[in-house]
Amino acid sequence: MKKLKYSDITPENYYINRRNFIAGSAVFSSMIASGLTQNEAEASISQLSPNSLQEITNYNNFYEFGTSKTDPAKYSKKLTTIPWQLEVDGLTNKKGIFDLEKILNNKQLEERIYRLRCVEGWSMVIPWIGFPLKKLIDQMDPKNEARYVAFETLYRPDEMRGQRYKILDWPYVEGLTIEEAMNPLTFLATGLYGKELPNQNGAPLRLVVPWKYGFKSIKSIVKISFTSEQPKTTWSAANPREYGFFSNVNPNVDHPRWSQATERVIGEGLFGQRRKTEMFNGYEKEVGHLYKGMDLKKHY
Ligand code: MTE
Numbered sequence: 001m002k003k004l005k006y007s008d009i010t011p012e013n014y015y016i017n018r019r020n021f022i023a024g025s026a027v028f029s030s031m032i033a034s035g036l037t038q039n040e041a042e043a044s045i046s047q048l049s050p051n052s053l054q055e056i057t058n059y060n061n062f063y064e065f066g067t068s069k070t071d072p073a074k075y076s077k078k079l080t081t082i083p084w085q086l087e088v089d090g091l092t093n094k095k096g097i098f099d100l101e102k103i104l105n106n107k108q109l110e111e112r113i114y115r116l117r118c119v120e121g122w123s124m125v126i127p128w129i130g131f132p133l134k135k136l137i138d139q140m141d142p143k144n145e146a147r148y149v150a151f152e153t154l155y156r157p158d159e160m161r162g163q164r165y166k167i168l169d170w171p172y173v174e175g176l177t178i179e180e181a182m183n184p185l186t187f188l189a190t191g192l193y194g195k196e197l198p199n200q201n202g203a204p205l206r207l208v209v210p211w212k213y214g215f216k217s218i219k220s221i222v223k224i225s226f227t228s229e230q231p232k233t234t235w236s237a238a239n240p241r242e243y244g245f246f247s248n249v250n251p252n253v254d255h256p257r258w259s260q261a262t263e264r265v266i267g268e269g270l271f272g273q274r275r276k277t278e279m280f281n282g283y284e285k286e287v288g289h290l291y292k293g294m295d296l297k298k299h300y
Contacts, residue, residue, distance in 0.1 A: 072200035090225035129191030150231035175231035
C-alpha cells in the first residue's frame, strides 16, 4: 500500500487507516450526502483556504506538554500512540476496551476542512482526516437514558511533561450533549493534510467540534462515556465564570476579560488586522437548530 501525500488526494472514494493511505471517497460525497449539490460542495470547500502544515503543527494548545504555543511541537515527540486503546463506558450496551486499530478498521475516512476558533481570539483553517463521531456512537449502541457524551484524554505524566504540574486538573475532560455529538459536523480526527495526526494535534484520535471554541476539541482521547448528567469539563471546572459547558463560538457573548467579536487568523494580518467572528463559527445553518430558544448568554 502506498502512502499518500495531501496533494494526491482526489475527490473520489478514499479509505485510510493509520499507516496506509489509499485513494477513495471524500469530502464531496459526504457533503453531497448532507444535502449540498456538487457545485455548492465545491464552492464551500474552496472558500476555506487551509493554514499551512507548519502553522497547524507549530502553534498549538496542548497543556499536557506545556502552556506555550510551541511546547506541544517541542515536547510531544516521544508520546507513544501505538498501541492505543479506547475505553467505552457508562450508559451503553457495548462497554469495553477496544483497540483503536479495530475501531478504525471499518471506518471510511474522509477529509473535512474546518475553521478552528480558539476562545483566546485566534483562528485557523485545518484540513482534517477522520470520520463523524456519529458512526462510532451508532456502533456503541448507547442506552435511551444517555443524554451526554463525556471524553477523557490520556494521563501519562512520564510522556506528558505538563501533567507533572497542576496547571489543570488532569486528565483533561470534555463533554457534549448527545444531540451535539450526533450532529453530522462533529468529527473524530485521525489525521490532517492527508497524513497521520501529528502528536501535537492530539494523536491518535481527537475530537473536532467546529462550531465551538477550540478547547471543546479534546485531544488524544482514551475514554468515551455515555451519561445522564452533564459531565465535568476541564475548563469550566477550572474557571466556571469564564468557560461554560456549551462554549459555542458567539461574537455577541464576550469572554469576561476580552471581546469575542473578532479574531486573528493565524498567518493573516501581519499588521494586526482582525476578522469578524461568525455566529457558531460560520456553521449556524448546520447547528443553529440545536440551540433554538436557548439563552446563549446564560448558557455560554
Ligand atoms: N485537549 C487536551 N487534552 N489538552 C489541551 O490543552 N487544548 C484545547 C484543544 N484540545 C487542549 C485540548 C484548545 S484550547 C484548543 S484551541 C485546541 O485543542 C487546539 O488544537 P490544535 O493545537 O490542534 O490547533
